Amino acid sequence: MSLKQQQPPQSAVKIATNDGHGENSPYFDGWKAYDANPFHPQTNPDGVIQMGLAENQLSFDLIQEWIEANLNASICTPEGVSGFKETASFQDYHGLPEFRTAVSNFMNRVWGNRVKFDPDRIVMSGGATGAHETLAFCLADPGEAFLVPTPYYPAFDRDLRWRTGVTLLPVVCESLNNFKITKQALETAYEKANLANVRVKGVLITNPSNPLGTFLDRETLKNVVNFINDKSIHLVCDEIHAGTVTTGDEFVSIAEVIKDHPTCNLDLIHLVYSISKDIGFPGFRVGIVYSYNDRVVSIARKMSSFGLVSTQTQHMLASMLSDYKFVESFISQSRIRLACRHDMFTRGLAQVEIRSLESNAGLFFWMDLRRFLKEPTFESEMTFWRIIINEIKLNVSPGQSFHCSEPGWFRVCFANMDDKTTMVALWRIKSFVRKNRNLEIKTKKQYWQNNQHLRLSSRRLEDILTPHKMSPHSPLASPLVRAQN
Numbered sequence: 001m002s003l004k005q006q007q008p009p010q011s012a013v014k015i016a017t018n019d020g021h022g023e024n025s026p027y028f029d030g031w032k033a034y035d036a037n038p039f040h041p042q043t044n045p046d047g048v049i050q051m052g053l054a055e056n057q058l059s060f061d062l063i064q065e066w067i068e069a070n071l072n073a074s075i076c077t078p079e080g081v082s083g084f085k086e087t088a089s090f091q092d093y094h095g096l097p098e099f100r101t102a103v104s105n106f107m108n109r110v111w112g113n114r115v116k117f118d119p120d121r122i123v124m125s126g127g128a129t130g131a132h133e134t135l136a137f138c139l140a141d142p143g144e145a146f147l148v149p150t151p152y153y154p155a156f157d158r159d160l161r162w163r164t165g166v167t168l169l170p171v172v173c174e175s176l177n178n179f180k181i182t183k184q185a186l187e188t189a190y191e192k193a194n195l196a197n198v199r200v201k202g203v204l205i206t207n208p209s210n211p212l213g214t215f216l217d218r219e220t221l222k223n224v225v226n227f228i229n230d231k232s233i234h235l236v237c238d239e240i241h242a243g244t245v246t247t248g249d250e251f252v253s254i255a256e257v258i259k260d261h262p263t264c265n266l267d268l269i270h271l272v273y274s275i276s277k278d279i280g281f282p283g284f285r286v287g288i289v290y291s292y293n294d295r296v297v298s299i300a301r302k303m304s305s306f307g308l309v310s311t312q313t314q315h316m317l318a319s320m321l322s323d324y325k326f327v328e329s330f331i332s333q334s335r336i337r338l339a340c341r342h343d344m345f346t347r348g349l350a351q352v353e354i355r356s357l358e359s360n361a362g363l364f365f366w367m368d369l370r371r372f373l374k375e376p377t378f379e380s381e382m383t384f385w386r387i388i389i390n391e392i393k394l395n396v397s398p399g400q401s402f403h404c405s406e407p408g409w410f411r412v413c414f415a416n417m418d419d420k421t422t423m424v425a426l427w428r429i430k431s432f433v434r435k436n437r438n439l440e441i442k443t444k445k446q447y448w449q450n451n452q453h454l455r456l457s458s459r460r461l462e463d464i465l466t467p468h469k470m471s472p473h474s475p476l477a478s479p480l481v482r483a484q485n
C-alpha cells in the first residue's frame, strides 16, 4: 500500500476550482434539462421525464409501513425520545456497534448468507461516493491508476480522481460478447498503462454493473482475482446493487470467490457498499468500505472522520436492519417489483423493436439505439441524444458518458418513477419511433443479422415470477398497463 504523504501537495485551490467534478458532461446536462423543465402529470405534462437517475423508489410503501409500526426507532417520537440524549452525543468514528452489526447482517442476507461479513471491518463513509474516494486515497498516489472496465458509472471520474489525483484507465469491453471483462482486455489495458509509464495500482469493478444492469459470472470474477494477484495490485469491487439482482440466488459476490480461492492475497481485496440502491436511501448518505486488509481498515476509519454517518441515521438503521423479518420480506418484494418494472419497460420498447442488453440487476437497462444514429460516431450519438432530450423529452444517458467504446447505447433508469409516468415515457418513445421510421439507417433484417447476441430482456420475467408471487403493487397488475399492452 502506498501512503506517500511526504509528496508536495497539489494546490488545494487548484483542485477545488478545476472541473474534476464532471458537472460539464452530457450525464449531468441531462439532469439540468430535467431541472429546467420537469415533467408533472398535471402541471407540466410536456416536461422532461427523468430517466437518468438510478433511484429505487418502488418499495417506499414497505419502508413507511415499517416506520409507522416502529416509532421507537426514531429519537424524535414520544416512543423513542428516551434515546435522544445518548444518540445525539455519540461521536465515535467507529460508529455505533449495533449499526455495524446490523449492516453486516444485512449484507450477509443480501449476499444470500453464503458469506459472513465481519462488523469490525465495516467502515462508514458518505455514501459509496465517499467510500470510493477513501479507498483511492488509501491505495494510490496522484498519477497512479486504476483500471476500470467500460462502460462504467460516470461519477467514478469524480469520486476516485478529482481530489486524489488518481487516474482511471479504461479496460475496453465490447458489445460483441455482451461487454464481458476478458483477460485479454485487462492485459491490454495494463500493457497500455505500462507503455505510457503509468503505474497501475488496482482494478475497479462494479458488480452488478452500472450501466449494464448485468452481473459477473464466477469465472470472470476468478479471472479478475487471478489477474490482480499476478500483478500484485488491488481489487476494489463495488457491489452496491447486489440487492437489486432479481435472480438473487445466482449473484456471486467477490467475497464468495476469494473465500474459495486458495492463493488470493486478501490484503488486495476491498469492497464498496451502500444503502442507496438496495434499500433506496441515497439521501441518508450511508456508504461502507469493507476491506480484508487490516491496515486499510484502520486508515480508512481515520479518514472516515470527514464523511461520518449521522448517529441519528445509524440509530434508525440499526433498528430497521436488525428486523430480520422485515429485511427478508423487503428484499424479496423489492426484487419482484424491480423485475416487473424492468419487464414492463423492455417489453414496451420491444413493441417498436427497440432492444436492450439482456439484464436482471440494477435500476436501469442498456438500450441499443445504434440503428438510429446517422453514422456510428459519438457526434451522431450526441445529435440523437439531443433529439431524445428536446423532442421526446426524456432524460436518458448517452453511452459516451459511461466511456462506452461503441456509440449508440443509452442507459435507461426505470425505478425512479411511478407506473403512470412509465407509461407516458413508453408512449412517447413508441410514438417517436412510429413517426420517424425514416431515421433508421439500417434495414431491420440487416440489423437483426448483426445483433443475434442481443435478446429480449423481458424473457426473464417468466423465469423469475410465478403468478402467486406477483406483488399486489406490481405494475403488471395495473389496469393501465394491461390497457396499453
Ligand SMILES: Cc1ncc(COP(=O)(O)O)c(C=O)c1O
Pocket (backbone or CB within 6 Å): 054, 126, 127, 128, 129, 130, 153, 206, 210, 238, 240, 274, 275, 276, 282, 286, 287
Ligand atoms: C456503481 C455505483 N457506485 C457508487 C454510486 C454512488 O452511490 P452513493 O449514493 O451511495 O454515493 C452509484 C450511484 O449511482 C453507483 O451506481
